[in-house]
Amino acid sequence: MKKSHMASILTFLLLVPATLYLGTRLPGRSYYITSTLIIIELMIPFFLAYEGRRPQARELVLIAVMAAAAIASRVAIPLPHFKPVFAVIILSGVVFGPEAGFMVGAITAFASNFFYGQGSFTPWQMMAFGAGGMLAGFVFQKKGLPRKPWIIAAFGFLTVVLWIGPLLDCSHIFLIMSKISWEAVLAVLLAGFYANISQAICTVITLLLFGKPILEKLDRVRIKYGMTN
Amino acid sequence: MxxxxxxxxxxxxxxxxxxxxxxxxxxxxxxxxxxxxxxxxxxxxxxxxxxxxxxxxxxxxxxxxxxxxxxxxxxxxxxxxxxxxxxxxxxxxxxxxxxxxxxxxxxxxxxxxxxxxxxxxxxxxxSLFGNWIPAISLLLVMVFRMVPGLMGKSKQIAAARRSVGKGVGTSTRQKLDAGMAVLSALISWALEGSVVTGDSMRARGYGTAKRTSFQLYRMxxxxxxxxxxxxxxxxxxxxxxxxxxxxxxxxxxxxxxxxxxxxxxxxxxxxxxxxxxxxxxxxxxxxxxxxxxxx
Incomplete structure (x- = not known):
């Protein structure tokens, strides 16, 4: 069996249950540490699988470029608070497949925090962006949904509002609430709702205006240089 | 630094x-x-x-x-x-x-x-994790290097657009359109460059042997x-x-x-x-x- 497969099985069967067990045994509010550890442990198999299959130089540079473009995209658009970051991640997932989508998302989150500051949310953001990019890759596969800009935009809106935003809010719930109750969760989610909606609207605008030309360009580069995924 | x-x-x-x-x-x-x-x-x-x-x-x-x-x-x-x-x-x-x-x-x-x-x-x-996750560390290093480069390039593209009379404009819609044009040009430029970089890395033997890394920090x-x-x-x-x-x-x-x-x-x-x-x-x-x- 391949080393990376072994690592995934060990993670799911041993590491995660062990963390959960220890987490329940710890006194006080240990849920932040427990949940963050589990998030990190869930990402390990993805990264190990990527390392294990020894990616080609072209794939590496491609992912690095898309992640760097996602980070730099904030500067390219002369509007304050307009972040097209997630739109770029979705588009790379759509064109280059689920694995590239995950890597672009996770690396974007991690690397951008070296510029804007790491925090308690870093692993959560990596997971949220990575899984979002991967989902885009699965949904818009060859046999999946058609790659129309408005469908991708609708997908982008739903992922930001239902997955990325709530996941990041969760990391805050675990840190700032002394007692977890449904009301507390609801309050934090509502407080984050405005920010999540504005983030989702940025994503939708970017995908609608920019989806078609960039899809064509990405596909052209992919076909021109024979990068079939 | x-x-x-x-x-x-x-x-x-x-x-x-x-x-x-x-x-x-x-x-x-x-x-x-x-x-x-x-x-x-x-x-x-x-x-x-x-x-x-x-x-x-x-x-x-x-x-x-x-x-x-x-x-x-x-x-x-x-x-x-x-x-x-x-x-x-x-x-x-x-x-x-x-x-x-x-x-x-x-x-x-x-x-x-x-x-x-x-x-x-x-x-x-x-440098701490380079030996455990060589490909991902290399990815990170490349991103760290590319982000300032791409930011510079996006300014270059915007300046070139201004010089042919396609300035940013004043309304939000115009700013958005200008930004999207810059972003689009930036991504195609960067992607073409990435293919060249990748091929150059391969030609120099990337992936043929275990990567060694220069250690700046000694225990x-x-x-x-x-x-x-x-x-x-x-x-x-x-x-x-x-x-x-x-x-x-x-x-x-x-x-x-x-x-x-x-x-x-x-x-x-x-x-x-x-x-x-x-x-x-x-x-x-x-x-x-x-x-x-x-x-």
Whole structure:
């Protein structure tokens, strides 16, 4: 069996249950540490699988470029608070497949925090962006949904509002609430709702205006240089 | 790259282990005395690293602390001493104290992350993990290099557009369109470049053998001693915690373990652990001023 497969099985069967067990045994509010550890442990198999299959130089540079473009995209658009970051991640997932989508998302989150500051949310953001990019890759596969800009935009809106935003809010719930109750969760989610909606609207605008030309360009580069995924 | 202080010049493993310990203990230990000690140590080191601006940022955290303290009892109605009712739900003293504790933990964590971002720069992270995850470290290094490059390129594209009369414009719609055009041009430029870079890497033999990496940081005797000290102090803190010296329950009733007798050792170990970077920073500053006096 391949080393990376072994690592995934060990993670799911041993590491995660062990963390959960220890987490329940710890006194006080240990849920932040427990949940963050589990998030990190869930990402390990993805990264190990990527390392294990020894990616080609072209794939590496491609992912690095898309992640760097996602980070730099904030500067390219002369509007304050307009972040097209997630739109770029979705588009790379759509064109280059689920694995590239995950890597672009996770690396974007991690690397951008070296510029804007790491925090308690870093692993959560990596997971949220990575899984979002991967989902885009699965949904818009060859046999999946058609790659129309408005469908991708609708997908982008739903992922930001239902997955990325709530996941990041969760990391805050675990840190700032002394007692977890449904009301507390609801309050934090509502407080984050405005920010999540504005983030989702940025994503939708970017995908609608920019989806078609960039899809064509990405596909052209992919076909021109024979990068079939 | 930013100038590093004495602690920042240590081996990245020392830096990383310290922050894992400081942030991990900080989030897990709820005992108010330990929290106060952590806040003091984190605040001192934060100010040493950030200078005059440090004060301002710490003061900016105060409103956040107050807000989180006041919000918490709204969602935690347990407790014995009811202060008043909010929307028909009791607002208790115990929950308020618990809220202050939780808010304090959050603020201390923010301070430690502020220090972390100064100390553990990208090059240190990749040199620390480069041997375990070579492909991903290489990815990170490439991203660190490309981001400033792409930002420069996007300015170049915008300037070229201005020179042919396609300036940014004033309305939001025009700004958005201009931005999208720049972003689109940026991505195609960067992608074409990436293919060339990738092929060039392959031509030079990327992936034909195990990657070796240039190590900028060497493990010295001092780093080894520091690691051993940190592990010993950390183990002492964990030991006292396991024996119940740091227990603290707030709701429904305040039950806080007294810090006396043997459990003082835990507090002492915790403070010594957290003061390592401050001590190194101050020692270097002192040595510097003494050697300046000798001139």
């Amino acid at each position: 930013m100038e590093q202080d004495a602690f920042g010049k240590c081996h990245p493993a020392v830096n990383f282990l310290f922050f894992v310990g400081a942030i991990g203990f900080g989030v897990l230990i709820q005992h108010p005395v330990y929290l106060a000690a952590g806040a003091l140590c984190a605040g001192i080191y934060y100010m040493l690293l950030h200078g005059a601006q440090g004060w301002k940022r710490i003061l900016q955290l105060l409103p956040l602390f107050v807000l989180l303290t006041l919000i918490n009892p709204l969602f935690n109605i347990q407790g014995e001493r009811v202060l008043f009712d909010v929307f028909g739900r009791p607002y208790t003293l115990e929950a308020l104290i618990y809220g202050a504790d939780v808010a304090g933990i959050f603020v201390v964590m923010l301070l430690w992350f502020g220090c972390y971002n100064r100390i553990l720069t990208g090059d240190k992270f990749t 010295t005797v001092r780093d080894g001693l520091l690691l051993a000290t940190m592990m010993f102090l950390g183990a002492s803190v964990i030991g006292v915690a396991v024996m119940g010296g740091m227990g603290a329950e707030f709701t429904p009733r305040l039950q806080i373990a007294p810090v006396s007798g043997w459990s003082v050792l835990g507090l002492a170990a915790y403070c010594l652990f957290l003061l390592i970077p401050t001590a190194m920073h101050c020692k270097e500053a002192l040595q510097w001023s003494i050697s300046k006096l000798k001139i």
